[in-house]
Amino acid sequence: MKSLEITEDMTIYNVSSQFEQLSALLEQHEELEIDLSKVHEIDTSGIQLLVHLKNKSRSNNKKLSLKNHSEQVIEVFVMYDISSFFDDPIFISGKKVKT
Amino acid sequence: MTDISGVIETFKEEARELLEEMERILLELEDEPDNKDHLNTLFRAMHTVKGSAGLFAFNHIVSFTHEVETLLDKVRNNEVSINQDLLSLFLACKDHTEKLLEETLDEPAQKLDAILEENNATLIKSVRKYFDNKEIDYLNVVDDTVETLERNNSTYDKWVISLLFKEDALRMGIDPLSFMRYMQTLGDIDSSYLLTSKIPTDESYHPEACYVNLKLTLKSEADKQTIENVFEFATDDCDITILPPDSKIAEYIKLLEEMPVNEVKRLGDMLISIGAITENDLNKALSLQSDVSLNQKQHLGEILGDTMIQSQVIESAIHKQAETKQKLVTESTSIRVDSRKLGDLINLVGELVISGAAMNLLVEKHALPEVNDTAMNINSLISDVRDIALELRMVPINETFSKFKRVVRDMSKELGKDIELIITGGDTELDKTVVEKINDPLTHLVRNSLDHGIEMPETRISNKKPAQGTINLNAYHDAGQIIIEVSDDGGGLNAERILAKAISKGIVDADAKLSKAEIFNLIFEAGLSTKQTASDLSGRGVGMDVVKRNIEALRGTIKIDSFEGEGTTISITLPLTLSIIDGFLVEASGEQYIIPLATVEQCVELEDDISDKGKDYINLRGQAMPFLRLNEFFHSEHLKQKENSSQRKSIVIVRSGNNRAGIAVDFLHGEHQTVIKPLGEIFNKISGLTGSTVLGNGSVALILDTQALIDKAIQKGKYIK
Secondary structure (H helix, E strand, O other), X not given: OEEEXXXXXXXXXXXXXXHHHHHHHHHHOOEEEEEOOOOXXXXXXXXXXXXXXXXHHXXXXXXXXXXXXXXXXXXXXXXXXXXXXXXXXXXXXXXXXXX | OOOOHHXXXXXXXXXXXXXXXXXXXXXXXXXXXXOHHHHHHHHHHHHHHHHHHHHOOOHHHHHHHHHHHHHHHHHHOOOOOOOHHXXXXXXXXXXXXXXXXXXXXXXXXXXXXXXXXXXXXXXXXXXXXXXHHOOOOHHHHOOHHHOOOOOOXXXXXXXXXXXXXXXXXXXXXXXXXXXXXXXXXXXXXXXXXXXXXOOOOXXXXXXXXXXXXXXXXXXXXXXXXXXXXHOHHHOOOEEEEEEOOHHHXXXXXHHHHHOOOOOOOXXXXXXXXXXXXXXXXXXXXXXXXXHOXXXXXXXXXXXXXXXXXXXXXXXXXXXXXXXHHHHHXXXXXXXXXXXXXXXXXXXXXXXXXXXXXXXXXXXXXXXXXXXXXXXXXXXXXXXXXXHHHHHHOEEXXXXXXXXXXXXXXXXXXXXXXXXXXXXXXXXXXXXXXHHHHHHHHXXXXXXXXXXXXXXXXXXXXXXXXXXXXXXXXXXXXXXXXXXXXXXXXXXXXOHHHHHHHHHHXXXXXXXXXXXXXXXXXXXXXXXXXOOOOOOOOOOOOOOHHHHHHHHHHOOOEEEEEXXXXXXXXXEEEEEOOOOEEEEEEEEEOOEEEEEEHHHEEEEXXXXXXXXXXXXXXXXXXXXXXXXXXXXXXXXXXXHHHHOOOOOOEEEEEEEEOOEEEEEEEXXXXXEEEEEOEOOOHHHOOOOOEEEEEEOOOOXXXXXXXXXXXXXXXXXXXXXXX
């Protein structure tokens, strides 16, 4: 299983390079784990990228999981009500978030 | 129980007017089936009838008109197309509604009688047939992206916002997340759905392109404009739909209802002013409307209703708009007044005119210069009041004429003839009481033309006439009278056959020598019909005599002119009004007479040398003019005592139609406002008089029937010749 920590923001500015990097990794490995703890900002293009990768992994019978969601990522996941789509455990650090 | 009969009477009248309008429009639709306004008016008429009937719980009417209304709505929305059959069906429905109105008004709860019930059922069945045929529900055409979210109960107090991004949106720096963050400051985002199904999983995916759409529900007190402002900068890259919460709908509808009805606003402006849509919405809808190609032009309401606001609000606004329009129309053009009140007013004006004349006499007698000015003023006011009061009762004859469109349409179908009705002079006005009474005689004449006048198409073609026959209804004013003509281009009258028939019926002697006009006049005699077989429409030989009597009862005359093979023209001459006229006061042998001023052409002095007895013509500037001596005509025996008077006589030349004659009188007294009072029964046999009037000094003057006098003068001249 390959694990990767993303250290940059997942925004429109980086999304192209992240797409290439992550697509390549997903090509090579059966399982990919992405650590989101250092992602301090994520926008809609970032979410789109994650959805794209998740869908792709599913259609290729591979496994993609997300872990250590940062607070900012959680906020967006909640806002878009999209956490159930990824089906990864999210640890909520004491903050009350509406589901 | 409160007495509502007065209200019901109003309802009845209103409904009848609406139905009449319906009929008129249906007939016009035959010629121009695409006229949207007509369809809307039809729908409104039926809708109003239904609504008012509902108020009084006339359930039979409500349930029937509801079906018709539904069908009309479908026609209006282009779901059912107009054709001859449909128009006939609507006409039948209109007739049936009228019958229901007659039958059920007295006892709304009563069961319908069998025939009506059966009619009801058949008509409803044929109306419903149209529903099943075509079921295009435009609600289904609504963009599927607004889907299930919007009409479910959980949206009661929430705004439903849906954002469809264009592919470039993200590249342009738009991030849906920022909208959401901003919206959180306006209220509570209740739920959101990121529609991700369009994100491709294959190579076509481009990380910077936008594939997602967003829907969310928002609990907020903000108005639509504020919410729309959130997306102010995104309008180029994003299609935004904001539907107000259902709870707002009630509020919008309430606001609409409370809107003042003093001006007709455009639909869009109405909706903006209550905050139901924003200016932006309207512009978008308008540009959408102008985009669609002509054959599928949508109403603004439909476009708005599709995407920007719930259709209940649109309906309510449209309803309000129609209501305002109607109210303004009725407010500005007419008020309903009991005709009895008008009658009272005119009677009083009549008395005022007489009193005014009395005052004039006194002023003259006492020669008071100061009073004179005031009196003149009052006189001119009286004559203004008189004119206006009389005008109140004047209605255009078109109301009566246009009824015949239906008669002609239906009867020509029944008879298998092709007949066109041409109406001219429909805006000629005449007294309401005359209009009411002219209807029956006119119906008779039109039916005669339809049945006997116009030939079958084959006959017409073999006679080198166009297959389509024409009936012309015409009205115009002439010399203070109104002339109504019914003419056709049919077979015309056969003088020999009429004469033969009249002789066989014993109406005239076998050796009578009659002019053509006299023969034609025979058809006004009772018991004469030249058609061999009587149809159920006309031709039983009753009728023309009744027509003549009816016209004469209105102080009118009827004339017939016909050329065999070319057609027949019947002209009815009627006095303009039955109450007050401008008269010309004259005197003969101490008796005063009124000549209707409108018939007076000129006055000339009668020269001595032609005042010989037995001479019945004068030379009027080289023209032979028959005349009558009024004193001789009315008082032949007392004439001798007065004969010595060396008084110079005057002749008043009067005209009626193309005929002129002189009336010789002793004195001319000048113009006089004449209130027409009926003559007693005993004067009925005297021809040449139409009524009497009271003069200012209380004496009575007789009103001359100029038409009859002219005829007499011409006749008398003939015999001597």
